[in-house]
Amino acid sequence: MPYRISPDAGLETEVRRIAREQLERAIAALETRPDGLHEAIHEARKGFKRVRNLYRLVASADKTFRRRENARIRDIARSLALVRDATALIETVDHLSEHTLTDDEAETLDAARTVLVLRRDDIASSEMDLEDKVQHAIDQCHAAHAALDALEPPSKPGHAARLLARGWRKGLQRAAEALEFCEGQGHGEAYHDLRKAAQAYWMNLSLLRELWPSAFAAKRRDAKRLVDLLGHEHDLTVLTALLDHEPELFGNGEGQSFLLAIIIRRQQDLRREAIALAGQVFADPAKDEAGV
Numbered sequence: 001m002p003y004r005i006s007p008d009a010g011l012e013t014e015v016r017r018i019a020r021e022q023l024e025r026a027i028a029a030l031e032t033r034p035d036g037l038h039e040a041i042h043e044a045r046k047g048f049k050r051v052r053n054l055y056r057l058v059a060s061a062d063k064t065f066r067r068r069e070n071a072r073i074r075d076i077a078r079s080l081a082l083v084r085d086a087t088a089l090i091e092t093v094d095h096l097s098e099h100t101l102t103d104d105e106a107e108t109l110d111a112a113r114t115v116l117v118l119r120r121d122d123i124a125s126s127e128m129d130l131e132d133k134v135q136h137a138i139d140q141c142h143a144a145h146a147a148l149d150a151l152e153p154p155s156k157p158g159h160a161a162r163l164l165a166r167g168w169r170k171g172l173q174r175a176a177e178a179l180e181f182c183e184g185q186g187h188g189e190a191y192h193d194l195r196k197a198a199q200a201y202w203m204n205l206s207l208l209r210e211l212w213p214s215a216f217a218a219k220r221r222d223a224k225r226l227v228d229l230l231g232h233e234h235d236l237t238v239l240t241a242l243l244d245h246e247p248e249l250f251g252n253g254e255g256q257s258f259l260l261a262i263i264i265r266r267q268q269d270l271r272r273e274a275i276a277l278a279g280q281v282f283a284d285p286a287k288d289e290a291g292v
Contacts, residue, residue, distance in 0.1 A: 003050055005207050011058070011160035016148045018207075019054055022047040023145045030134050030141075037134070038087065038124075041080045044137070048077045051144075053203040057167035061153040072144055076137045082127055086120040089242065092235040099266050108258050115249050164208070171200045172286035179278050182271070188237040191271065194278060195230035201281070202227050222281050229274040236267045 003022070005014045026044035033040040052073050059066040093113045100106045124130075153163060175197035181190035202223035209216040240263055243250060250256050 003203070003206050004209055007210055011163070012151075012153050015054060015058055015153050016151065019051050019148055020145055022051045022054075023141045027138055027141045030138050037130070038083055041084055041134070042087075045077050045080060045084065048073050049199070050203060053200050054207065056200065057171070057204055057207065058153050058163055060166055061163055062151055065147075065151050069144055069147055072140060072147075076140045076144075079133050080137055083120065083124045083130070085238075086116070086123045088235060089239055090116045090120060092232070092239050095232055095235070096262055096266055099269075100262070104258070105262055108255065108262065111255075112250060112259055119249065168204060168208075168289070169286045171197065171204060172282065172289060175201060175278075175282045176286060179275070179282060182275060182278075186271070188234075191230060191233050191274070192237070194274070195227065195234050198223060198226045198230055198278070198281070219281070222277065226274060226277050226281050229270050229277065233267055233270040233274060236263050236270070239263060240267075 003018060005011070005018065009017075026047040029040040029043040029047075052070055055066045055070055090113060093109050093116060097106065097109045097113075100109065153160065175194065178190060178194035178197050181187075182194050202220060205216050205220045205223055209220065240260065243256060243260060243263075247256050250259055
């Protein structure tokens, strides 16, 4: 079933169902690998994000459960991140290549992509314990699945509605704080926080879209666009960090400076567009929207 809470079912039933479905899909992806191991890891990690977001939305129902299980799933995702993160850097250069202004920029990015592909392949070949990590992840998914028996969110409609409204409001407050920091200081960590808040909002709109289908559909489209913009922005921050820590990968000083200039220009464009869109997405005060 889709990633959404049915208003016709009890919240306790729906939270367990959704979390278990996401965990089961992650297990199936890691076990069957229809498109290869690395794509399976990517799919599983997307499911982990959905589960963690669901737990965050209903966190106040059982804070001990949320802390324990959030940490479990976070650690599973991190254990499988190495090759995926290296692949994401290649995709980041592909994104930059769509925004080149000159042939020289295109050539610089082609060279950077070649280096990053070799780097990804080296990481993949050196990660000799990846299969063990995958099996451990599967075992932990089964444990997380079983742990849901202990979760007891409120089943009465009034209590459930207040719980969801509280989680919704807190998420919007985090977004408002992150947006304020981005508008003021504008450093990379602030944009990363805004990205996480936007991802949570987009997923929450998916979870609760049956409450107000027409309005939530438009909100989801804008939120997804914001998530994509901020995702590219964050990827460029990660690429800049690699350029700073391992500059020798990218040729001589002139080549490094040229690549950095391309990154900065695109990142500035993304930040301007994201800030404008975030102002629209999060225009309503958290208290007002959570009370809808």
